Amino acid sequence: MTVTLADVAARAQVSPATVSRVLNGNYPVAAPTRERVLRAVDELDYVLNGPASALAAATSDLVGILVNDIADPFFGIMASAIQAEIGGTGGRAGGERLAVVCNTGGSPEQELKYLTLLQRQRAAAVVLTGGAVLDAPHAAAVAAKLRKLGEGGTRVVLCGRPPVPDARAVALTFDNLGGARAVTEHLAGLGHRRLGYLAGPEERSTTRHRLEGHRAALASAGIEEDPRRIVHGQFDRRSGYQGALELLRRDRSLTALVAANDSVAAGACAALRESGLRIPEDVSVTGFDDLPVATDVAPGLTTLRLPLTEAAARAGRIAMGREEAPAGGIGGVRGELVVRGSTGVARG
Amino acid sequence: MTVTLADVAARAQVSPATVSRVLNGNYPVAAPTRERVLRAVDELDYVLNGPASALAAATSDLVGILVNDIADPFFGIMASAIQAEIGGTGGRAGGERLAVVCNTGGSPEQELKYLTLLQRQRAAAVVLTGGAVLDAPHAAAVAAKLRKLGEGGTRVVLCGRPPVPDARAVALTFDNLGGARAVTEHLAGLGHRRLGYLAGPEERSTTRHRLEGHRAALASAGIEEDPRRIVHGQFDRRSGYQGALELLRRDRSLTALVAANDSVAAGACAALRESGLRIPEDVSVTGFDDLPVATDVAPGLTTLRLPLTEAAARAGRIAMGREEAPAGGIGGVRGELVVRGSTGVARG
DNA sequence: TTGAAAGCGGTACCAA
DNA sequence: TTGGTACCGCTTTCAA
Numbered sequence: 001m002t003v004t005l006a007d008v009a010a011r012a013q014v015s016p017a018t019v020s021r022v023l024n025g026n027y028p029v030a031a032p033t034r035e036r037v038l039r040a041v042d043e044l045d046y047v048l049n050g051p052a053s054a055l056a057a058a059t060s061d062l063v064g065i066l067v068n069d070i071a072d073p074f075f076g077i078m079a080s081a082i083q084a085e086i087g088g089t090g091g092r093a094g095g096e097r098l099a100v101v102c103n104t105g106g107s108p109e110q111e112l113k114y115l116t117l118l119q120r121q122r123a124a125a126v127v128l129t130g131g132a133v134l135d136a137p138h139a140a141a142v143a144a145k146l147r148k149l150g151e152g153g154t155r156v157v158l159c160g161r162p163p164v165p166d167a168r169a170v171a172l173t174f175d176n177l178g179g180a181r182a183v184t185e186h187l188a189g190l191g192h193r194r195l196g197y198l199a200g201p202e203e204r205s206t207t208r209h210r211l212e213g214h215r216a217a218l219a220s221a222g223i224e225e226d227p228r229r230i231v232h233g234q235f236d237r238r239s240g241y242q243g244a245l246e247l248l249r250r251d252r253s254l255t256a257l258v259a260a261n262d263s264v265a266a267g268a269c270a271a272l273r274e275s276g277l278r279i280p281e282d283v284s285v286t287g288f289d290d291l292p293v294a295t296d297v298a299p300g301l302t303t304l305r306l307p308l309t310e311a312a313a314r315a316g317r318i319a320m321g322r323e324e325a326p327a328g329g330i331g332g333v334r335g336e337l338v339v340r341g342s343t344g345v346a347r348g
Numbered sequence: 349m350t351v352t353l354a355d356v357a358a359r360a361q362v363s364p365a366t367v368s369r370v371l372n373g374n375y376p377v378a379a380p381t382r383e384r385v386l387r388a389v390d391e392l393d394y395v396l397n398g399p400a401s402a403l404a405a406a407t408s409d410l411v412g413i414l415v416n417d418i419a420d421p422f423f424g425i426m427a428s429a430i431q432a433e434i435g436g437t438g439g440r441a442g443g444e445r446l447a448v449v450c451n452t453g454g455s456p457e458q459e460l461k462y463l464t465l466l467q468r469q470r471a472a473a474v475v476l477t478g479g480a481v482l483d484a485p486h487a488a489a490v491a492a493k494l495r496k497l498g499e500g501g502t503r504v505v506l507c508g509r510p511p512v513p514d515a516r517a518v519a520l521t522f523d524n525l526g527g528a529r530a531v532t533e534h535l536a537g538l539g540h541r542r543l544g545y546l547a548g549p550e551e552r553s554t555t556r557h558r559l560e561g562h563r564a565a566l567a568s569a570g571i572e573e574d575p576r577r578i579v580h581g582q583f584d585r586r587s588g589y590q591g592a593l594e595l596l597r598r599d600r601s602l603t604a605l606v607a608a609n610d611s612v613a614a615g616a617c618a619a620l621r622e623s624g625l626r627i628p629e630d631v632s633v634t635g636f637d638d639l640p641v642a643t644d645v646a647p648g649l650t651t652l653r654l655p656l657t658e659a660a661a662r663a664g665r666i667a668m669g670r671e672e673a674p675a676g677g678i679g680g681v682r683g684e685l686v687v688r689g690s691t692g693v694a695r696g
Numbered sequence: 697t698t699g700a701a702a703g704c705g706g707t708a709c710c711a712a
Numbered sequence: 713t714t715g716g717t718a719c720c721g722c723t724t725t726c727a728a
Contacts, residue, residue, distance in 0.1 A: 352706085353706060354705080364706075365707080365708075368708085369707095369708095375708095397705050401706055401707075403704090403705080404705075404706045405706080405708090
């Protein structure tokens with residue numbers, strides 16, 4: 001019923017081996033023969049059987065892209081850039097790879113589950129994006145899984161994620177600490193002394209590194225740390241909204257709000273507006289990542305721009321084996337501060 | 349080197365067949381035997397070979413989710429909801445399916461490419477989300493491909509997409525026409541007579557249906573259509589921004605702007621703000637879909653809320669065979685108008 | 697340049 | 713309840 005390679009071979013009057021060679025294009029085949037085969041493929045409307053092919057070749061066309069939250073444009077942008085590199089060219093039969101985006105929801109269990117599923121599929125490569133959960137047992141489990149994937153021939157690339165020891169995975173890390181420090185130093189330089197910080201989930205690497213940078217900047221500006229000026233939440237608008245309200249409730253005199261990322265910043269802006277505060281005149285708000293959405297929400301929003309698209313594209317190329325990865329991975333992709341009408345202290 | 353099912357069988361002192369039964373859990377196996385097998389699996393750290401399994405069983409664990417733009421929250425929300433239904437339970441070995449999100453970028457070629465790739469992988473199901481390209485040849489090609497997928501045993505579900513004739517695909521359609529009409533009728537009811545319309549890409553089904561609804565409402569309100577009050581663009585913020593500027597350039601006296609979706613509306617709001625116009629006092633803006641992002645951008649934004657999450661979840665369940673498909677394979681999903689401080693005409 | 701044939705690792709039918 | 717064993721459809725030596 002379904003057309004197989006043997007059917008094509010019969011129709012083209014060649015052996016199955018020859019058809020396979022034509023389809024994979026990795027072996028010399030006489031032009032006329034190739035023609036006949038391709039015509040037969042066309043006439044029979046033949047589609048290669050992926051599983052069979054993967055089984056025989058011990059590798060598949062699948063490339064997994066793990067994201068923490070598919071509804072977050074941050075990951076959407078990265079996934080899109082990676083996919084563009086992957087789906088484009090190269091690969092076996094048909095010259096195409098299937099880039100599959102897996103949504104872990106930031107849950108370590110889901111992450112492990114997807115990694116196992118990809119391992120089961122003998123994925124050609126796996127790209128993990130965004131912050132990692134720092135919980136030790138889970139980190140160890142993920143590290144072990146990545147190691148196994150690597151041993152099984154799957155290329156592993158980390159993008160915007162800290163390196164994993166012992167797993168031969170290429171790591172493209174973002175300089176979250178440096179970026180966050182630059183943001184807060186900028187605000188301190190404008191004269192802000194009372195800064196609120198809207199942090200991400202406690203156990204996430206991005207949360208921790210950005211917070212460290214913030215603290216470092218506070219310290220060097222001689223501003224004393226106050227735990228009441230930090231609230232933790234998710235990396236989403238809702239958390240930014242609620243967090244900003246909470247920070248203002250604790251201290252209405254804050255002159256600046258630093259958000260862990262742009263979605264959080266967007267929510268914070270909404271909260272400030274509803275509280276009758278102007279941005280950035282009354283309260284200066286800064287984000288992180290520089291997503292377009294944030295620009296719309298608050299034209300006066302200052303953010304640290306991470307080269308998401310570039311980094312993701314690079315990760316994609318490395319995953320495809322089209323770009324060399326330096327030994328030990330690539331450290332600290334730097335961000336750039338984008339100042340949009342940020343103002344100094346106007347109140348009290 | 350890699351552990352196979354035979355290794356597990358040897359270690360557990362049973363036949364490969366028994367191991368397979370234990371792993372798939374679809375066949376009675378004595379409890380003690382099962383125990384031994386599971387222990388062996390654990391000790392050897394065995395992971396099932398997906399391709400081999402798919403080849404033998406003639407079906408895979410893969411479920412494809414096609415989206416037009418992964419960076420658009422509209423699709424992110426839907427993909428996330430579908431994935432939640434799919435990744436959860438059921439399925440073969442391990443009880444898990446791999447939900448893979450494929451980003452077509454709205455291109456018919458990419459769409460076909462991914463469908464072929466999924467066909468090649470013998471995907472268990474495919475869910476196509478969002479508007480379809482109406483170009484006849486492409487539509488026919490997609491229809492043919494879907495038909496073939498269906499024949500090959502892949503369940504096909506359309507979510508927010510018009511039905512495809514002859515392809516035994518379940519269609520969960522959104523009532524775009526009715527929704528758009530409701531939006532414009534609402535504005536007309538407030539006294540607006542000079543309305544601009546920011547449409548999506550010309551050849552997209554969603555664009556056309558929403559535009560039809562808009563026109564129907566104009567007609568029944570006795571407002572004459574003016575082609576200069578319609579601009580086409582993409583379904584993104586940038587198009588909304590540029591489109592709004594263009595509409596205002598053509599006619600500064602517009603009192604209302606209807607956007608094809610919320611991202612477009614967000615961009616339009618940004619453009620209006622920069623043009624010194626207040627929303628909704630000077631110009632009433634309405635969106636479509638009711639994405640959270642739009643609410644942030646313009647607290648006064650009226651939108652038509654589509655039950656994206658619910659519809660997507662339902663599509664996911666249907667794809668998994670856990671929910672009955674609507675009679676005739678087509679279910680119309682209605683939206684609901686959410687009015688947020690929309691005002692009538694205040695100018696001229 | 698092409699063909700023959702031995703796997704790749706499971707699954708599921710048929711027996712026992 | 714368990715085992716034996718033909719396949720599933722393609723890839724890839726090895727020979728010709």
